Amino acid sequence: MTGSTLFSKLPKLLHGGDYNPEQWLDRPDILEEDIRLMKEAGVNVVTLGVFSWSVIEPVEGEFHFTWLHDIMDRLYENGIYTVLSTPSGARPAWLDEKYPSALRTSRKRIQNLHGQRHNHCITSPDYRRLVRAVDERLAEQFGAHPGLILWHLSNELGGECACELCQEKFREFLRRKYHNHIEELNQQWWTTFWSHRYNDFSQIEGPAAHGEKSIHGLNLDWKRFTTENTIDFLRSEARVFREKTPEIPITTNFMHLYPALDYNKLSKEIDIVSWDSYPRYGNPDRSLYDISAENAFDHVIMRSFKKDRPFMMMESVPSLVNWHEFNKAKRPGEHRVTALQAIACGSDTVQYFQWRKSRGSYEQFHGAVIDHLGRNDTRVFRDVAEVGALLETLSEVSGSTVRSKAALLFDWDNWWAIEDAAAFSDKTKKYPQTCLNMFKLFLQNGVDVDVISSEEPLDGYEVVVAPMLYLIKPQVADHLKKFVSGGGQLIGTYITGYVNENTLCYLGGFPGGGLTELFGLYTEEIDTLYPKEKNGVQFVSDAPVSGTFSARDYCEIVKIQDASVLATYTDDFYSGTPAVTVHPYGQGNAYYVAARMEEDGMNALLKQILADAGIACRPLPGGVEYHRRQKADTAYDFYINYTTQQQEISVESGVDLVSGRPVGGTETIEPLGVMVCRVQL
Numbered sequence: 287m288t289g290s291t292l293f294s295k296l297p298k299l300l301h302g303g304d305y306n307p308e309q310w311l312d313r314p315d316i317l318e319e320d321i322r323l324m325k326e327a328g329v330n331v332v333t334l335g336v337f338s339w340s341v342i343e344p345v346e347g348e349f350h351f352t353w354l355h356d357i358m359d360r361l362y363e364n365g366i367y368t369v370l371s372t373p374s375g376a377r378p379a380w381l382d383e384k385y386p387s388a389l390r391t392s393r394k395r396i397q398n399l400h401g402q403r404h405n406h407c408i409t410s411p412d413y414r415r416l417v418r419a420v421d422e423r424l425a426e427q428f429g430a431h432p433g434l435i436l437w438h439l440s441n442e443l444g445g446e447c448a449c450e451l452c453q454e455k456f457r458e459f460l461r462r463k464y465h466n467h468i469e470e471l472n473q474q475w476w477t478t479f480w481s482h483r484y485n486d487f488s489q490i491e492g493p494a495a496h497g498e499k500s501i502h503g504l505n506l507d508w509k510r511f512t513t514e515n516t517i518d519f520l521r522s523e524a525r526v527f528r529e530k531t532p533e534i535p536i537t538t539n540f541m542h543l544y545p546a547l548d549y550n551k552l553s554k555e556i557d558i559v560s561w562d563s564y565p566r567y568g569n570p571d572r573s574l575y576d577i578s579a580e581n582a583f584d585h586v587i588m589r590s591f592k593k594d595r596p597f598m599m600m601e602s603v604p605s606l607v608n609w610h611e612f613n614k615a616k617r618p619g620e621h622r623v624t625a626l627q628a629i630a631c632g633s634d635t636v637q638y639f640q641w642r643k644s645r646g647s648y649e650q651f652h653g654a655v656i657d658h659l660g661r662n663d664t665r666v667f668r669d670v671a672e673v674g675a676l677l678e679t680l681s682e683v684s685g686s687t688v689r690s691k692a693a694l695l696f697d698w699d700n701w702w703a704i705e706d707a708a709a710f711s712d713k714t715k716k717y718p719q720t721c722l723n724m725f726k727l728f729l730q731n732g733v734d735v736d737v738i739s740s741e742e743p744l745d746g747y748e749v750v751v752a753p754m755l756y757l758i759k760p761q762v763a764d765h766l767k768k769f770v771s772g773g774g775q776l777i778g779t780y781i782t783g784y785v786n787e788n789t790l791c792y793l794g795g796f797p798g799g800g801l802t803e804l805f806g807l808y809t810e811e812i813d814t815l816y817p818k819e820k821n822g823v824q825f826v827s828d829a830p831v832s833g834t835f836s837a838r839d840y841c842e843i844v845k846i847q848d849a850s851v852l853a854t855y856t857d858d859f860y861s862g863t864p865a866v867t868v869h870p871y872g873q874g875n876a877y878y879v880a881a882r883m884e885e886d887g888m889n890a891l892l893k894q895i896l897a898d899a900g901i902a903c904r905p906l907p908g909g910v911e912y913h914r915r916q917k918a919d920t921a922y923d924f925y926i927n928y929t930t931q932q933q934e935i936s937v938e939s940g941v942d943l944v945s946g947r948p949v950g951g952t953e954t955i956e957p958l959g960v961m962v963c964r965v966q967l
């Protein structure tokens with residue numbers, strides 16, 4: 287799919303968002319005005335139907351689609367395409383009244399009352415049957431509509447249910463996983479400790495604060511089960527559309543780095559990855575660049591799920607949200623750079639929640655393109671229209687993808703396992719933050735990096751960074767060895783390879799699973815420092831990096847087998863012992879950074895390793911972000927200036943599509959400016 291646009295019907299960048307006209311069916315004047323204003327704002331796509339169940343099916347078995355037909359037709363006649371959502375994200379009252387098994391149960395085993403959204407028992411056969419019934423009708427009614435480009439299943443799937451149906455399904459999951467052999471489970475969960483042995487699968491309950499929560503294997507398997515059950519639900523929705531409308535692709539919208547579901551696994555079930563981006567812009571303690579770097583991490587995780595095609599930023603907001611601690615308005619110029627960041631990172635869409643503010647209820651003060659004022663001469667409307675026009679100008683970028691030679695491993699299983707480990711310090715483990723910090727180094731150096739799960743094949747990468755890979759599955763150790771022996775440069779860190787896939791410690795030395803051989807060392811102890819403590823990491827005289835850098839939080843004491851020492855600790859009883867090492871393995875090198883070394887030290891090491899691997903860093907002024915998208919032999923170099931000053935950047939010869947000017951060499955990028963340089967490769 288590399289190089290082709292997401293939708294043949296709409297081969298350009300998409301601009302639009304969630305449109306909930308069912309709130310305004312008694313105001314035809316507003317519906318009319320909406321279409322007029324959408325065209326003015328350069329909107330070419332809307333998402334209909336999210337949370338529309340109680341209007342589509344106000345009583346069981348009675349379906350009302352005329353309003354949806356009318357609106358979809360009118361949109362299409364006006365050049366606006368539709369992403370059509372299934373309504374399963376929130377249930378009508380009649381459903382919960384008649385079928386209480388659809389209500390979610392908490393870990394305390396208390397069943398919810400009707401209300402809110404995302405609160406279903408996704409195992410409930412009643413809920414699934416009723417979802418299928420409405421989905422089938424949607425597919426039949428709208429599958430052939432010329433304006434339909436994508437099915438959007440549910441909305442931000444999330445959470446878990448602990449009802450008896452789910453408990454029994456969890457037990458089935460365990461029976462399958464442990465070959466119906468309770469002793470295998472007892473062994474992998476190490477239940478002899480504290481006398482937690484089970485005699486039968488029927489005795490097992492999912493984790494609960496007032497029950498069992500001390501078995502790491504149980505906690506981890508429960509999370510895996512929740513992901514598997516969510517996938518099972520997603521498939522049950524997808525099946526309807528795959529059968530009835532195989533030509534229409536499917537998505538479900540993800541949230542940010544959401545801890546409760548392994549998005550990597552979910553992404554395999556859908557055709558296009560989409561997600562909803564709501565960074566906390568405007569925090570006076572942080573720069574816009576820094577807040578945006580975090581958002582770039584999320585964007586890149588999403589784009590890395592399917593590297594051969596663009597992703598979609600399904601939701602964002604042109605002004606403020608209503609659910610942050612402080613809901614600050616975007617400053618002038620901010621919307622443009624933040625919207626363009628999504629495109630730079632590989633999205634082919636800028637979409638909003640929502641088009642028009644709801645008059646009442648929970649999101650009545652959430653930002654939207656059209657405010658309660660109902661006018662098009664607002665700052666927000668103008669900002670949106672400006673982005674619409676810019677996306678039109680940048681049309682040719684659609685379908686291009688980011689191609690990286692470097693990868694950062696980020697893994698949900700590992701995240702869950704580290705988080706749950708009764709070890710280290712809950713205050714400083716910070717696994718996602720540590721990965722984000724590594725990501726930011728790539729960003730500062732102007733090097734595109736994919737963020738992928740540890741199970742992904744590593745073919746095509748030159749440099750792989752694997753921070754804190756505490757949980758190592760056997761095939762992952764094999765991948766890493768194959769990567770390095772084939773010529774790759776791998777950076778591993780402290781807290782790597784402590785446990786197997788079920789959280790049993792590796793015997794005979796960490797990093798286990800065969801990785802002591804790869805890194806040429808083993809860890810004897812780990813020292814968890816108090817926040818005010820630090821150690822020093824001093825590079826040896828013939829190391830490719832020079833200097834002494836501080837280390838915080840974690841210092842492992844390692845024993846060398848046949849690695850070379852690049853740096854040693856400066857303090858404490860392990861002063862002089864190895865802190866950074868390298869081990870040539872096959873054609874490549876396995877680096878081990880045994881301590882949480884401060885940013886400057888990690889950056890110096892990373893830059894050296896990138897240079898050795900032939901990956902060029904792109905010098906950038908502080909506050910400027912860079913990404914390259916590519917299509918055949920054309921590159922689109924995005925430069926985004928998050929600062930309020932002009933910045934000098936060095937660009938390759940080409941044309942800036944934003945200004946239409948030929949560019950090359952040193953160029954000035956305006957405050958909160960963007961440049962998109964088309965470069966022939």
Ligand code: GAL
Binds near residue numbers: 442639649
């Ligand atoms: C998203 C959700 C939307 C809307 C939005 C508000 O998480 O999908 O329906 O609630 O948040 O920011």
